[in-house]
Amino acid sequence: MEDYQRIADAVAADIAAGRLRPGDRLATQRAFARAHGIANSTATRVYRELTRRGLTVGEVGRGTYVRAAQHSPGPALAEPADPARRPRVNLELNYPEVPEQAALLAQGLSPLLRPDVLSAALTMAPATGSPAAREACAALLARGDFRPDPDGLLFAGNGRQAIAGALAALVPPGGRLGVEALTYPLVKSVAARLGVTLVPLAGDAYGLLPDAVRTAHRGAPLHAVYLQPTLHNPLGVTMPAERRAELAGTLRALDLWAVEDAVWSFLLDDDRQAGLPPLAALAPERTLLVDSLSKRLSPGLTVGLVLAPPSYTERVAAALRSGGWTAGAFALNATVRWLCDGAVAAIVEAKRRDAAARQALVREHLAGFRVHADPAAYFAWWELPAPWRAETFLAAAARRGIAVTPGAAFAVGPEGAHGAAPAPGAVRVALAAPAADELTHALTALAAIARGTPEDCVPD
Known part of the structure; x- marks a missing residue:
């Protein structure tokens, strides 16, 4: 060394x-x-x-x-010099909780704790789960006219593992994966571990541009495209039905696969979802749909889902098994109970209301700034005013005990690189973690920082 x-x-x-x-x-x-x-x-x-x-x-x-720490479960933020100041506020992590959540989940868990039931629930589970889990989760993914085939469902330990399994099944080492130019940061680290080259693809106010997919594929063939058509993280964009149909046609024309990440889509109300068919409905033979219960319920006891066409179920199952990414039987049993007893539906409704209330706070306290967010989302994308850059804003916020995520965490670097591209002058503000009064305080403090200059925040 x-x-x-x-x-x-x-x-x-x-x-x-x-x-x-x-x-x-x-x-x-x-x-x-x-x-x-x-x-x-x-x-x-x-x-x-x-x-x-x-x-x-x-x-x-x-x-x-x-x-500020970007990936640790609890970022170590600067302790305020004045002990009377507010506690640390984490606007990086985004696992929502609502007050009624624990009681509802406990009701479903209690039957599993009987010794005879627990013994069966602690056995190994295959990637295909159980018939009951497939039926319950197929109903969970249904929207509008879309009714997924339960036999196409596979189960991972969480949403991240579902994404990793889908990518491993589709893209060989050295292969090329098209991604939105701002994408879920985990995809960058998964691609690096799999030896996959990320190819940034342009988008607009309606999401990924099909022309960008065609252009990149003509330059050198892509093996697949990863995208978030609904409540894109971090931009909050939801792709309209017409763009989805055009993209599905592009996948078919290019004989190209898509990994469709629907993890945040549950926050859209049923009416909005009904008018937005997933790519898995429009191009089912070219799409792997990934989802999970982490955001709906809890990251600590969850399952990830992969919906695959019949031609690819075994291939995806093999990728999940080889990675050690299959779900545990206890989590599958708990999931079935929570889906069947109404706990998931009740918690989802509560989180939709909670997210909408938090977005109202964003609109109130960040009024006048360039903030992009869907009224249903648990996050907002904030284009910082000059002369701020994301990294100096991050440091200034940390000195006030507030952690936000810089735009560079989502930016895809040049082709062949897995690091961030030149950092956008923006930050993502995650809204789920703090209590409402803490979020109000944090947004007020961030707005005050942004109205000043970096020189105002340089420590003595």
Whole structure:
């Protein structure tokens, strides 16, 4: 290990231990070199390594700052100097909960705790689950005229594993996967592990452009396209029916597969969903539909779903088995009970109301800014005003005890790279985690930061 890597490891350890906190400004590289008895060029490599690891962010003339954690379950945010100030507010993680949730879930779990029932529920489950799970989850995915075949359903441990299994089944190592230019960050890490090349595809206010798919495929054939047609994360865009039909025709014309991520679609009310057929209904022979109960219910006890056409069920099942991504029998049994006793439907309705109320807070407290969000979504995409950039805004927010996600986390890098593209001047604000009064406080504080300048927030 080279000297600069060992020094970077030491700084990283200080960040992990909380000795350096998000929003803290590091010494200048020259001062850092003097303090550590190293050459200026070595200090430069240390700072580059910290940035590469996603631990710091720097801007010319403003210094280098510790950034907010992006992937840990609970980001370590800067402790306010004044103990009377508000507690930390996490606007990165987005697992919604509603007050009635725990009681409703407990009712479905209690029958499973009988010794005879529990013994059966703790057995291994195949990727195909059980007939009861397939029937119940097929009904869950139905919308409008779309009635999925229960025999096409496969089960993963969660939505992320469902996505990984679908991609592994469709795209070989070294293959090319088309994705929206701003996409779910997990897809970038899954692609890197699978050795898959991401190809960013352009979109507009209505979602992914079919012309972008055709152009990319002509340049070098794609193996598949991953997209979020409903409540796109982070943009909140929902693709209209006409665009969906055009895209389904494009898939057929190009003999191309799609992985359709429907994880957030449950937040749309039944009337909106009925008029928006999934790609799995329009091009069922070319689409793998992925969904999960993580957002509907809870990330701690959930299942992921993959709906595949008959020609691909075994291939997807093999990918889930080889990755160790199949669902546990206990989670499947609990899911069936929650679906059949009405718990899922009741919680979904409560979360729809909750998301709408939180979006109302966004409209109130971020009025006058360029914010893109669907009234039904649990997140908002905020294009920051000049002179703010996402990373400096992130550091300023962290100093107020607030964590948001920079646009770079969603941006797809140049073809062949799995890192972020040049960072958009935007942040995603996740609305689900804090209590309503904490969210109000956080949005008010973020608006105040955005009305100032980065120089206003430079620590003494």
